[in-house]
Amino acid sequence: MRDKAKGIFELPHDRVECEVQAPCLLTEAAVRAGVILNVACGGKGTCGGCAVDLLGGRFAADGGAEIALPAGAARRVLSCQTHVLAGEFHVRVPRHSLVEAGEEIVMDFAHAPSVSLRPPVRKEYLRLRPPELRDQRGDIERIIGALRRRGYAGEIIAPHAAARSAGLVARAAYKLTVTVVGDHGAWHIIRLEEGDTTGCLYGAAVDVGTTTVVVTLVDLNTGKAVDAASSYNQQIIRCDDVASRISYASDPQRAQELRELVVDGTVNRLLRLLTHRHGLAGDDVAHMTVAGNTVMTHLFCGLSPTGLGAVPFAPISNFPGPYRAGLLNVAINAQAFVDIFPSAAAYVGGDATADMYVCGLARRDELNVLIDIGTNAEIVVGNRDRLIACAAPAGPAFEGHGLSCGMRAAAGAIESFRLGGLSDPPRYTVIGGDKPAGVCGSGLIDFVAQAFAVGVISSAGRFTDRARARCPRIRKLRRNEAEIPAYEIAPAEQTDDGLAPILITERDIATLLQAKGVIYAALQMAMKHFGKGFADIHRFYLAGGFAKHIDPDNAVTMGLLPDIDRGKFTFLGNGSLGGAFLALIDEDVRRELPHLAAAPAVIELNLDPEFMDAYTLAMFLPNGDPSLFPTVKPAK
Numbered sequence: 001m002r003d004k005a006k007g008i009f010e011l012p013h014d015r016v017e018c019e020v021q022a023p024c025l026l027t028e029a030a031v032r033a034g035v036i037l038n039v040a041c042g043g044k045g046t047c048g049g050c051a052v053d054l055l056g057g058r059f060a061a062d063g064g065a066e067i068a069l070p071a072g073a074a075r076r077v078l079s080c081q082t083h084v085l086a087g088e089f090h091v092r093v094p095r096h097s098l099v100e101a102g103e104e105i106v107m108d109f110a111h112a113p114s115v116s117l118r119p120p121v122r123k124e125y126l127r128l129r130p131p132e133l134r135d136q137r138g139d140i141e142r143i144i145g146a147l148r149r150r151g152y153a154g155e156i157i158a159p160h161a162a163a164r165s166a167g168l169v170a171r172a173a174y175k176l177t178v179t180v181v182g183d184h185g186a187w188h189i190i191r192l193e194e195g196d197t198t199g200c201l202y203g204a205a206v207d208v209g210t211t212t213v214v215v216t217l218v219d220l221n222t223g224k225a226v227d228a229a230s231s232y233n234q235q236i237i238r239c240d241d242v243a244s245r246i247s248y249a250s251d252p253q254r255a256q257e258l259r260e261l262v263v264d265g266t267v268n269r270l271l272r273l274l275t276h277r278h279g280l281a282g283d284d285v286a287h288m289t290v291a292g293n294t295v296m297t298h299l300f301c302g303l304s305p306t307g308l309g310a311v312p313f314a315p316i317s318n319f320p321g322p323y324r325a326g327l328l329n330v331a332i333n334a335q336a337f338v339d340i341f342p343s344a345a346a347y348v349g350g351d352a353t354a355d356m357y358v359c360g361l362a363r364r365d366e367l368n369v370l371i372d373i374g375t376n377a378e379i380v381v382g383n384r385d386r387l388i389a390c391a392a393p394a395g396p397a398f399e400g401h402g403l404s405c406g407m408r409a410a411a412g413a414i415e416s417f418r419l420g421g422l423s424d425p426p427r428y429t430v431i432g433g434d435k436p437a438g439v440c441g442s443g444l445i446d447f448v449a450q451a452f453a454v455g456v457i458s459s460a461g462r463f464t465d466r467a468r469a470r471c472p473r474i475r476k477l478r479r480n481e482a483e484i485p486a487y488e489i490a491p492a493e494q495t496d497d498g499l500a501p502i503l504i505t506e507r508d509i510a511t512l513l514q515a516k517g518v519i520y521a522a523l524q525m526a527m528k529h530f531g532k533g534f535a536d537i538h539r540f541y542l543a544g545g546f547a548k549h550i551d552p553d554n555a556v557t558m559g560l561l562p563d564i565d566r567g568k569f570t571f572l573g574n575g576s577l578g579g580a581f582l583a584l585i586d587e588d589v590r591r592e593l594p595h596l597a598a599a600p601a602v603i604e605l606n607l608d609p610e611f612m613d614a615y616t617l618a619m620f621l622p623n624g625d626p627s628l629f630p631t632v633k634p635a636k
């Protein structure tokens with residue numbers, strides 16, 4: 001007989017309670033309490049993201065041994081490796097272990113090209129001639145005949161569900177509204193309604209990100225986005241990044257759990273919120289478009305992502321769907337089509353296809369570059385004649401993972417950082433304006449660039465002798481008998497929890513240099529395969545939420561972005577959502593997507609013998625080949 005455990009999770013600005021059957025993993029208890037912990041490694045105990053402080057109660061380590069709590073003091077543990085035992089418990093969650101709702105979500109897509117209002121879904125109000133002895137056609141044939149007279153050519157298909165609802169035709173005195181969707185030259189009847197409801201026709205554009213999901217409700221009569229809502233992808237309660245989700249989903253039951261978390265736990269919740277806000281029924285939403293990376297779209301559709309986890313990174317399909325909403329359990333009209341954005345390759349996903357459409361990469365004569373930086377940076381270079389794509393496995397460092405003080409771009413994150421001189425105190429800004437809890441990607445880029453520019457760190461990413469002698473912020477940490485030099489951005493008393501300072505170690509810097517090295521070398525390889533140099537770039541598009549916060553000058557100084565005219569860097573906003581929106585309102589966009597996804601020649605970086613050399617040089621600041629960065633001068 002298992003006993004109950006009743007406990008409190010102390011959050012930075014709140015406290016929540018829960019009751020669970022003991023013994024229970026602390027991460028599981030947190031889920032019950034609605035606390036979203038940073039479980040980057042999926043509970044393997046390797047990322048350190050789920051650290052919490054045990055304040056009271058009985059707990060056991062993974063092996064079963066009870067954990068002794070020091071009297072009157074907290075004990076820090078990994079919640080994925082700790083079980084709560086029966087009785088009452090009390091746990092404090094530091095801010096950096098929390099995936100907080102304060103994360104900034106980019107929902108604009110200002111650079112989307114203007115398109116025509118030509119949605120693939122339409123409504124027709126029909127006044128049918130009632131049957132009589134001389135005209136004994138069925139109701140469905142009567143509807144098809146009326147649609148033909150309206151100019152609907154090609155096959156017109158009435159699925160079983162439409163035929164079953166045809167009983168309303170007589171009830172409606174033969175005055176009804178028919179919703180049809182065009183697909184591959186055929187028209188599918190997806191809804192019959194009494195009377196004239198042509199004024200009510202909606203679609204949903206969805207950006208399924210690994211971290212966040214955004215749903216935009218679109219009025220298909222006007223082509224306007226009427227409302228949007230976003231939330232964390234609830235899969236995050238199980239595991240954080242793409243790699244750990246692939247591994248979690250290797251068990252079919254767990255894959256189903258991830259599917260339910262994203263479809264029912266996230267997208268359907270947002271859909272219900274939006275339809276409720278606008279007095280609509282789920283059935284009023286007659287079309288959905290979904291853009292996301294290949295792993296996310298596989299999980300959304302219930303396709304196994306296992307093949308994406310190992311060489312040769314084979315997806316089930318790069319062009320899944322369209323599927324009927326009922327098949328995917330999406331809370332819109334069950335007969336509606338759900339279009340999934342096609343991918344160019346396993347790691348150049350539907351989100352990159354959407355980005356490509358929005359920035360018009362394949363429509364321009366000039367050479368443009370697109371980059372979407374996440375755990376994998378998706379890169380596409382080219383023009384209307386030719387496109388080259390690749391995925392750079394940068395790792396999650398720019399998302400704040402694997403670093404002593406890294407965190408997402410959420411409340412409490414240092415987002416920008418300035419250093420006036422070697423021994424000057426740093427200046428920084430914090431998202432939300434409160435005390436800092438960690439440093440997010442843009443702050444980390446600023447730190448490395450500024451520390452290099454004033455001579456705190458060398459080209460190899462080491463603290464310089466001069467800085468060790470003169471910079472009061474450089475301290476020595478003792479870890480496992482070794483002394484590790486670190487730069488103190490904020491002392492403990494100035495931080496959010498007041499317990500630990502915010503530090504950047506040489507190892508953190510090395511991790512960041514590896515990440516930026518992979519991205520820059522991948523950019524070089526893509527340009528080489530295209531046969532052009534960085535000087536030939538007309539425009540350099542930066543997509544995604546992270547890109548929005550980057551200071552281009554610092555990103556160049558760090559050697560992450562190429563040393564080109566800074567005015568060429570263009571922030572695309574949420575290209576994934578923008579593409580999904582455009583495909584909803586213009587059937588030409590929807591038709592073009594498979595061609596666009598198939599257009600890039602995808603290069604495999606590991607097969608290019610020059611990649612490793614380029615990567616090795618790119619791990620220096622700004623680069624082992626300084627001629628590539630003529631405007632970046634090291635400190636004197």
Ligand code: FES
Pocket residue numbers: 038039040041042043044045046047048049050051078079080081
């Ligand atoms: Fe617990 Fe990674 S260490 S989730």
